[in-house]
Amino acid sequence: MRPPAQPRSSGARLVVLVPLLWLACFFLLPALIVLKISLSQPAVAQPPYAPTLDLAAGWAGLKEFLAGLSFDNYVLLATDPLYVGSYLKSLKVAALSTLALLAVGYPLAYAMARAPRRLQGFLLLLVILPFWTAFLIRIYAWMTILQRDGLLNQALLALGIIDTPVTWLASDTAVYIGIVYSYLPFIVLPIYASLERIDPTLLEAAADLGCTPTQAFWRVTVPLSLPGVMAGATICFIPIVGEFVVPDLLGSSATMMIGQTLWAEFFANRDWPLAAAVAIVMLVLLIAPLVLYEHLQARFMASER
Amino acid sequence: MTEPLGADAGAAATAGGRPLLRFENVTKRFGAYTAIDRLSIDIRQGEMFALLGPSGCGKSTLLRLAAGFERPDEGRILLDGQDMADTPPHLRPINMMFQSYALFPHMTVAGNIAFGLKQDGLPRAVIAERVAEAVALLRLEGLEKRRPDQLSGGQRQRVALARALVKRPKVLLLDEPLGALDKKLRDEMQAELAALQRRLGATFVIVTHDQQEALSLADRLAVMDRGRVAQIGRPGEVYERPASVYVASFMGDVNLLEGTVARADAGGLQVDCGAAGYVRVTQPKACEIGGRVWIAVRPEKLSLERARPEDMTLNAVRGTVEAISYHGPTSLVSVRTGDGLLLRSAAVHGAADASTPAVGETVWLTWAPATGVLLDH
Amino acid sequence: MHKGLSATTATALALGMAFLYLPILVLVVYSFNASRLVTVWGGWSTRWYAALLEDAALIEAASISLRVAALSATVATVLGTLAAVALVRFGRFRGRLVLSALVYAPIVMPEVITGLSLLLLFVAVNIDRGFWTVTISHTTLTMCFVVLIVQSRLVRFDMSLEEAAMDLGCPPLRTFLTITLPLIWPAVASAWLLAFTLSLDDLVIASFTTGPGATTLPIRIYSDVRLGVKPEINAVCTLMIATVAAALILTSLVTKGADARRR
Numbered sequence: 001m002r003p004p005a006q007p008r009s010s011g012a013r014l015v016v017l018v019p020l021l022w023l024a025c026f027f028l029l030p031a032l033i034v035l036k037i038s039l040s041q042p043a044v045a046q047p048p049y050a051p052t053l054d055l056a057a058g059w060a061g062l063k064e065f066l067a068g069l070s071f072d073n074y075v076l077l078a079t080d081p082l083y084v085g086s087y088l089k090s091l092k093v094a095a096l097s098t099l100a101l102l103a104v105g106y107p108l109a110y111a112m113a114r115a116p117r118r119l120q121g122f123l124l125l126l127v128i129l130p131f132w133t134a135f136l137i138r139i140y141a142w143m144t145i146l147q148r149d150g151l152l153n154q155a156l157l158a159l160g161i162i163d164t165p166v167t168w169l170a171s172d173t174a175v176y177i178g179i180v181y182s183y184l185p186f187i188v189l190p191i192y193a194s195l196e197r198i199d200p201t202l203l204e205a206a207a208d209l210g211c212t213p214t215q216a217f218w219r220v221t222v223p224l225s226l227p228g229v230m231a232g233a234t235i236c237f238i239p240i241v242g243e244f245v246v247p248d249l250l251g252s253s254a255t256m257m258i259g260q261t262l263w264a265e266f267f268a269n270r271d272w273p274l275a276a277a278v279a280i281v282m283l284v285l286l287i288a289p290l291v292l293y294e295h296l297q298a299r300f301m302a303s304e305r
Numbered sequence: 306m307t308e309p310l311g312a313d314a315g316a317a318a319t320a321g322g323r324p325l326l327r328f329e330n331v332t333k334r335f336g337a338y339t340a341i342d343r344l345s346i347d348i349r350q351g352e353m354f355a356l357l358g359p360s361g362c363g364k365s366t367l368l369r370l371a372a373g374f375e376r377p378d379e380g381r382i383l384l385d386g387q388d389m390a391d392t393p394p395h396l397r398p399i400n401m402m403f404q405s406y407a408l409f410p411h412m413t414v415a416g417n418i419a420f421g422l423k424q425d426g427l428p429r430a431v432i433a434e435r436v437a438e439a440v441a442l443l444r445l446e447g448l449e450k451r452r453p454d455q456l457s458g459g460q461r462q463r464v465a466l467a468r469a470l471v472k473r474p475k476v477l478l479l480d481e482p483l484g485a486l487d488k489k490l491r492d493e494m495q496a497e498l499a500a501l502q503r504r505l506g507a508t509f510v511i512v513t514h515d516q517q518e519a520l521s522l523a524d525r526l527a528v529m530d531r532g533r534v535a536q537i538g539r540p541g542e543v544y545e546r547p548a549s550v551y552v553a554s555f556m557g558d559v560n561l562l563e564g565t566v567a568r569a570d571a572g573g574l575q576v577d578c579g580a581a582g583y584v585r586v587t588q589p590k591a592c593e594i595g596g597r598v599w600i601a602v603r604p605e606k607l608s609l610e611r612a613r614p615e616d617m618t619l620n621a622v623r624g625t626v627e628a629i630s631y632h633g634p635t636s637l638v639s640v641r642t643g644d645g646l647l648l649r650s651a652a653v654h655g656a657a658d659a660s661t662p663a664v665g666e667t668v669w670l671t672w673a674p675a676t677g678v679l680l681d682h
Numbered sequence: 683m684h685k686g687l688s689a690t691t692a693t694a695l696a697l698g699m700a701f702l703y704l705p706i707l708v709l710v711v712y713s714f715n716a717s718r719l720v721t722v723w724g725g726w727s728t729r730w731y732a733a734l735l736e737d738a739a740l741i742e743a744a745s746i747s748l749r750v751a752a753l754s755a756t757v758a759t760v761l762g763t764l765a766a767v768a769l770v771r772f773g774r775f776r777g778r779l780v781l782s783a784l785v786y787a788p789i790v791m792p793e794v795i796t797g798l799s800l801l802l803l804f805v806a807v808n809i810d811r812g813f814w815t816v817t818i819s820h821t822t823l824t825m826c827f828v829v830l831i832v833q834s835r836l837v838r839f840d841m842s843l844e845e846a847a848m849d850l851g852c853p854p855l856r857t858f859l860t861i862t863l864p865l866i867w868p869a870v871a872s873a874w875l876l877a878f879t880l881s882l883d884d885l886v887i888a889s890f891t892t893g894p895g896a897t898t899l900p901i902r903i904y905s906d907v908r909l910g911v912k913p914e915i916n917a918v919c920t921l922m923i924a925t926v927a928a929a930l931i932l933t934s935l936v937t938k939g940a941d942a943r944r945r
Contacts, residue, residue, distance in 0.1 A: 015764045030803040111691045134882065136900050137883075138705065138706070145705060147911060181705065242791075243792070244886055249908070282792065395852055396851070401845075405840065411865060424856075
């Protein structure tokens with residue numbers, strides 16, 4: 001397609017400016033404030049951190065403000081095993097649950113793409129629908145199922161698979177179940193989209209050229225669905241790292257994920273600067289997978305051309 | 306319209322027509338790609354002008370420049386002497402019939418046709434009257450309440466035409482107007498479109514990649530090549546007297562003989578074509594003796610003979626029939642000459658059809674010197 | 683490939699759908715449980731729904747959530763549609779990269795960070811936290827999802843329709859309102875609905891940005907749920923699911939109706 005015309009009129013400029021300014025005010029600016037406050041110290045005051053920038057004091061005020069900033073919070077994060085452990089735990093949970101999501105989501109997406117055409121729209125709707133019910137509700141539903149006298153234990157006892165009730169809640173298993181459950185649509189949709197785009201004649205061509213269905217799957221279908229896999233994995237991995245609700249309701253309190261740590265620093269300890277530093281470090285950690293994703297995607301696009 | 310109806314009626318009417326739409330040294334780039342390259346064309350009042358070329362030659366871009374959807378990087382586009390640079394599409398007295406028709410799917414046929422008139426703020430009664438007029442003109446009676454997806458391809462095409470014409474534009478742009486129709490319908494609509502244009506005396510600019518369509522529809526046409534005009538002229542001129550090898554081969558099947566100018570005399574030029582011998586061309590074109598040239602001859606100008614003809618003024622080349630492909634009214638006979646050149650002759654199937662040779666037979670291809678065209682190497 | 687449903691495909695689909703829907707089904711069924719013990723079935727009853735009607739705090743929270751959701755979804759739909767139009771229609775303009783980065787970042791950004799940063803902004807500029815701060819925060823998050831939905835519809839939109847309208851004398855803004863908007867409005871409507879439910883669902887961002895007197899429904903549910911499973915909560919959740927389901931059905935009926943009329 002030809003590139004459309006440049007915005008010329010003032011009306012067109014407004015179309016760009018209004019959302020741009022909104023996001024600059026309520027997304028970009030707050031991120032900068034977080035950065036600033038992460039360099040401050042907690043104080044028993046309102047707001048509960050120091051120094052605060054006093055614009056009325058002019059240059060001197062700015063100087064004093066800059067002098068008051070420090071990297072103490074970051075030093076603490078890097079040296080205290082509590083925080084390091086929390087970050088590592090988050091990354092581990094995110095990595096393993098992304099793998100689990102792929103293991104569950106790929107077959108589901110593949111089955112959807114192989115279903116009869118007229119069913120596919122309906123199946124797609126079925127996968128999206130749970131996403132419209134509240135996250136909190138879906139996690140709460142699992143609390144009912146996983147608790148000590150919950151349905152899962154009742155079922156397993158009745159089937160004679162276990163003799164005594166298993167403690168599911170407050171465990172890592174419960175966290176993985178909860179995450180896979182609530183993020184499943186996010187991984188199924190992009191994979192399905194890339195599978196559905198594959199021209200069926202490609203598989204016929206592969207068969208014609210001597211591929212068994214299994215070989216065709218691994219040599220044609222899987223490589224062509226990789227963009228969807230990468231997109232899905234990225235979309236899931238990043239928010240899972242900062243996940244709060246699932247580990248808080250389903251997990252144990254032994255090792256907290258970093259989202260919980262941030263929440264605790266903020267709400268329980270009222271150490272806003274440290275919470276801000278936790279957030280900044282989390283962001284930095286998350287930039288790496290995003291850059292990797294962009295890179296892989298660019299390479300894939302280039303190879304497709 | 307009082308002009309006489311005849312083969313050249315349109316051309317006669319437009320011969321003295323003043324330039325209405327003028328492209329002056331227009332250049333349009335998309336990034337590093339130059340779509341239109343310093344192009345100048347004058348389109349005259351009341352003519353049917355065709356922009357012809359293969360896909361990617363810039364013909365559609367030229368149309369979009371005229372409509373105002375693209376802005377030229379250099380040069381000017383003048384309508385009636387007025388520079389259109391600062392006039393946005395919705396204020397230009399030019400209307401376009403889109404290749405996809407671009408009928409509004411959420412409006413009826415009548416709604417689509419009335420849309421442009423409503424934008425002009427015309428009174429309701431006037432709109433109704435002009436819509437009815439356009440509906441009658443394009444034989445859309447009874448379809449006014451339908452939605453575009455309830456129409457056949459041909460009906461959609463006519464609605465799109467009606468919608469653009471009802472605004473009485475100074476220039477009507479048509480982007481591959483018949484491209485989406487099947488062969489039979491296309492031939493019908495071709496005639497209808499030409500009749501309509503003549504009846505309205507309007508200026509039509511039509512973009513097409515089909516040289517047959519351009520030849521039969523246009524008063525004048527421009528053959529485009531990579532953003533430039535390769536030749537402008539009346540259909541007959543462009544077909545019979547192509548200005549370059551590109552135009553000759555784009556405008557239909559052509560035989561090309563390569564040679565060196567050997568002699569020039571009052572009767573024309575003698576060109577040494579190697580194994581094909583000396584070929585005579587009667588084109589009064591200044592040529593250097595010893596220069597390399599092409600001679601272009603259309604297959605229908607070549608006759609097949611079993612023996613060398615008596616008439617020594619005719620050009621004659623000997624060869625062996627290699628293939629015959631049947632095309633209904635004609636057959637295309639491919640003849641391989643001594644030096645490996647493949648020439649094609651279109652033989653019309655007459656009543657006495659004994660003369661069609663068989664594959665492997667030795668034949669003579671002959672043609673009159675006046676039918677060949679000399680082209681620069 | 684798309685001829686019939688093979689046994690393996692059917693099994694995979696059945697397992698997947700069971701995994702997705704059983705927990706929700708369990709929740710709904712147990713909301714009608716007569717027993718106070720959540721896991722013991724005591725027969726059908728609507729007593730927990732009746733109990734909800736007397737819980738004034740819960741009703742207040744629900745009303746706040748609904749108002750926040752309706753308002754923020756509406757503003758987000760307008761802002762998000764504008765941004766989608768800019769990204770799809772204006773080609774390469776100055777600020778395009780910034781705008782597209784700012785649109786995608788909040789979608790992948792962990793909610794705790796978004797919530798924390800918005801709170802720190804409100805504190806820094808000294809705004810009293812409450813209804814309006816939650817609404818602004820939800821607008822910011824949900825407008826990005828609106829952009830995604832409207833953008834994907836606009837990309838498929840046949841540009842020549844807009845060009846045809848302008849060619850026929852329609853100025854750009856009127857073209858958008860009379861041609862583009864009527865044709866993409868099912869997408870705009872579902873974007874609004876998504877924004878509405880995302881706002882209705884959000885716990886984390888609301889927890890950070892709310893203030894006294896503006897406890898939303900999820901915050902309320904969360905504080906109860908932390909203490910364990912309660913039948914009243916099952917009833918609330920069922921009502922929320924029912925609300926969203928009703929809205930979904932309504933939207934699809936309305937947009938289907940529009941499609942049918944077009945046909």
